[in-house]
Amino acid sequence: MDKSALRDMIEWIVGGARSAPTPQQMMAECCEWAVRAGLPLWRVGVFVRTLHPEIFGRHLLWKPGSEVETGTVDHNIQESPEFAVSPLAPVFKQGLEVRARLDDPASKRFPIVEDLRTEGVTEYIALPLVFTDGLVNASSWTTKQPGGFTEEQLDAIRSITIPLARYIEIVTLRRTAMLLLDTYVGNRAGERIWGGQIRRGTADTMDAAIWLSDLRGFTALSDRLPAETVVEILNLYFDCQVAAIRDHGGEVLKFMGDGLLAVFPIDQYVGDETQVCSRVLEAARESRAGVAALQFPNGEATERFRFGVALHLGRVLYGNIGGGNRLDFTCIGPAVNLAARLEKIAGKLGRTVVASERFAGICDGGWSDLGEFPIAGFSKAERVYGLHDEASRAAAG
Structure with a gap:
């Protein structure tokens, strides 16, 4: 694994990822950079809450060779049966790290992990993205590498989540400000x-x-x-x-x-x-x-x-x-x-x-x-x- 390349990527994130003008581009560049540095990533997701009267949160999903997918979920997601058995639930609610290896029978408690098995995924890990005010958001990382992630690779991923949370917090605050202005005073006035x-x-x-x-x-x-x-x-x-x-x-x-x-x-x-x-x-x-x-x-x-x-x-x-x-x-x-x-x-x-x-x-x-x-x-x-x-x-x- 190229630790020097990972350090350069983290510095790029800390510097505002200026070569990527949109969150989607930032997500793509970040994941592709991590892969070039030696992280065997297959699917990476970022899930962020929003301060919006109708939308609970937004997500970005990256896969190699594909456009970054974006989407939203409404506030009802928190009471849904799907969320109750999602590995992201303990991340959002308790700030916990959730690791699921596909060769571990205990991973079957998460339906999404079982779905990823059909894609050849060998390990899934969900990590908190903690904002400066303590608000917990989430990220997910998967690999097809035989045997799953190594401990060195997991430590590298954890080191990425800290600057990634800072970048996402800034982007989220800006988006939230615009959404609130649009909601309360209108688009043109906002x-x-x-x-x-x-x-x-x-x-x-x-x-x-x-x-x-x-x-x-x-x-x-x-x-x-x-x-x-x-x-x-x-x-x-x-x-x-x-x-x-x-x-x-x-x-x-x-x-x-x-x-x-x-x-x-x-x-x-x-x-x-x-x-x-x-x-x-x-x-x-x-x-x-x-x-x-x-x-x-x-x-x-x-x-x-x-x-x-x-x-x-x-x-x-x-x-x-x-x-x-x-x-x-x-x-x-x-x-x-x-x-x-x-x-x-x-x-x-x-x-x-x-x-x-x-x-x-x-x-x-x-x-x-x-x-x-x-x-x-x-x-x-x-x-x-x-x-x-x-x-x-x-x-x-």
């Missing part, structure tokens, strides 16, 4: 914050279509049902909008109780006003259909609790607003204020989708002129439009 726009007052102007929606009858709903049920209903209700908004190029900026504020930027990368507004209207129609088909956890249909959405087009100020060290990355401006006023008018008219004159004039969606209405805080009235295919109904709350 990119700006990550890019350094973190000072109060830092803001840009942006032309955008504005979406402001609200659940009808929410006050009565909250009073009548248990709080836990209301939260579940809100999540289902927002699911009907968020997917449609994101699929059509929008970004959710804020949840305000039962309200939602989203923007659809207009620029050379996403399209002109007509293209963007058409996508916004399509998202509104999809959301309307989704809410109409929604069933509450207690079996009540959503027709008893409708929502309204106001659509407008204008220039907004997009950036950091707040007090002291508590900031909010959001958008403000007369255009946002007008959208908020229009949403209230939608409720009074019993309409689900309404639009400003400017939005309706750009987007040919089959609009009816609902009349001109005074707008609180604005010097002149605004003409409001509703969809032809939507009958006016009395407001539900």
Whole structure:
């Protein structure tokens, strides 16, 4: 075994593996380097937990001559029968090293090891990857070498896991930061914050279509049902909008109780006003259909609790607003204020989708002129439009 080559590889990892710009490339280079240094590796896996509302962890799997495989598992994996008999379970739960030689009858307690036997694997070892905060992740290493790994080879693998854990921790923290920013403030805002726009007052102007929606009858709903049920209903209700908004190029900026504020930027990368507004209207129609088909956890249909959405087009100020060290990355401006006023008018008219004159004039969606209405805080009235295919109904709350 070439110990000098192994030392060079460890120094490369400690230095940030700069020749490998992605974790997949780093994994491939690291394993191939280890093989050239004399480690008889057949299959290497890295399994890392994530701080994500839907994903428990990610994995990378390397085999010689193949692309590094990547994948994710959800939080239910921890309660699954498969995880209970996995050699990774004691690694994650107790930080233990688990070694399974294929010629040892005790290895049969791990189904995955038995599966690897058909590939000619002779030994499997799972090792903890411990982060600086004590969080334990896992790695697995297999060989086809007759008799399994030697003790020297196992010591070499153990020496690799320490710098490997540091590298993975840095990459994971960066990924986690981006995921959390995307989850809580949206992708575009997250990119700006990550890019350094973190000072109060830092803001840009942006032309955008504005979406402001609200659940009808929410006050009565909250009073009548248990709080836990209301939260579940809100999540289902927002699911009907968020997917449609994101699929059509929008970004959710804020949840305000039962309200939602989203923007659809207009620029050379996403399209002109007509293209963007058409996508916004399509998202509104999809959301309307989704809410109409929604069933509450207690079996009540959503027709008893409708929502309204106001659509407008204008220039907004997009950036950091707040007090002291508590900031909010959001958008403000007369255009946002007008959208908020229009949403209230939608409720009074019993309409689900309404639009400003400017939005309706750009987007040919089959609009009816609902009349001109005074707008609180604005010097002149605004003409409001509703969809032809939507009958006016009395407001539900």
